[in-house]
Amino acid sequence: MRRSGPFLLVFAILLQPVASARARDLLAPRVDYAATYILQPDGETMRMAHHASRIRIDTSSEGEAATIIIDPAAQTMLMLMQGMAMRMDMRERMPGMSFKDSGASLATDISVKPQALGTKVIAGLTCTVYDAICGAGTGEPVHSLVCLTPDNVMLESVSKDQGRTITLTATAVEIGPQDPALFAAPPGTQVMDMSRMMGGMGAIPGQ
Secondary structure (H helix, E strand, O other), X not given: OOOOHHHHHHHHHHOOXXXXXXXXXXXXXXXXXXXXXXXXXXXXXXXXXXXXXXXXEEEEEOOEEEEEEEEOOOOEEEEEEOOEEEEEEOOOOOOOOOXXXXXXXXXXXXXXXXXXXXEEEEOOEEEXXXXXXXXXXXXXXEXXXXXXXXXXXXXXXXXXXXXXXXXXXXXXXXXXXXXXXXXXXXXXXXXXXXXXHHHHHOOOOOO
């Protein structure tokens, strides 16, 4: 899955409880919801849902359906794809990954300007625009204008990433209780612990 501004912002805010208190207070959702988004200029669609601080993202990678479940309390990310389930500890870096590319780096390298820049109506809901900047690993920081409802449901993110403008806009939003079962691996699924499996490999020379 290609990493882009909106995904960086989601990961930085929701993956890690070590993110700044101001970032969490301004951007972390306060209600259960499910929303469908369109990502431009690619025209791809994705679905994001929130329940009990966990985030579920349903999208596709190279034509294959993929689900990512982020658990801030456990500081883990679970990926469901092609019948497989892989869990990663976001406090650790995978082999070949520098600290700047790790979840911990993204979470701590984020700043938010609390001043409101205006309001919009998106998918029938009113949201307030804020300015956010998060680190982009070894690349340039990603600058985003995010539009949030009073309960911090993200309705839009407009990001500048490596010279491209990337927009993630909600097309439909349902605010209300979500099924807790959707925020865990399906029953009977064997989950591979990628941090444990790859931890003994060490970093790739030169990284």
